[in-house]
Amino acid sequence: MINFRGRFGRPVWHYLILPVTVLLLAALLFTPIIMRTESALKIRPNQQGLSLPDGFSLYQHLDQRGIRIKSITPENDSLVVSLESPEQQQEAITALQDILPNGYVIVSSESKKRQRLLPAFRNNLQNVG
Numbered sequence: 324m325i326n327f328r329g330r331f332g333r334p335v336w337h338y339l340i341l342p343v344t345v346l347l348l349a350a351l352l353f354t355p356i357i358m359r360t361e362s363a364l365k366i367r368p369n370q371q372g373l374s375l376p377d378g379f380s381l382y383q384h385l386d387q388r389g390i391r392i393k394s395i396t397p398e399n400d401s402l403v404v405s406l407e408s409p410e411q412q413q414e415a416i417t418a419l420q421d422i423l424p425n426g427y428v429i430v431s432s433e434s435k436k437r438q439r440l441l442p443a444f445r446n447n448l449q450n451v452g
């Protein structure tokens with residue numbers, strides 16, 4: 324058997340332990356960040372003539388019911404309510420149905436957090452070479 328020795332007389336695999344361990348730890352740490360999806364609700368008017376509800380009042384009502392919100396943002400003709408935890412999604416839907424008058428549609432929506440992670444690299448790949 325061939326026994327490769329490094330610079331200081333140690334086997335080569337001793338020198339590979341640290342970089343491999345660092346790569347594995349980095350992969351374990353960044354996997355949840357890359358694969359994370361946010362729980363969001365999309366509210367849009369179902370009837371013509373209805374405007375979007377006030378985001379601040381929605382925030383206050385949901386916060387009073389113990390539902391934690393990351394953000395409320397307008398998107399096209401709807402209002403997107405991003406929740407802090409996916410477990411609160413059903414509770415938020417029932418709360419919004421109580422808060423909002425008839426004529427609004429509330430749908431669960433997966434946020435595009437995963438797709439926004441590396442958009443700069445995707446665009447620059449065409450310029451490489």
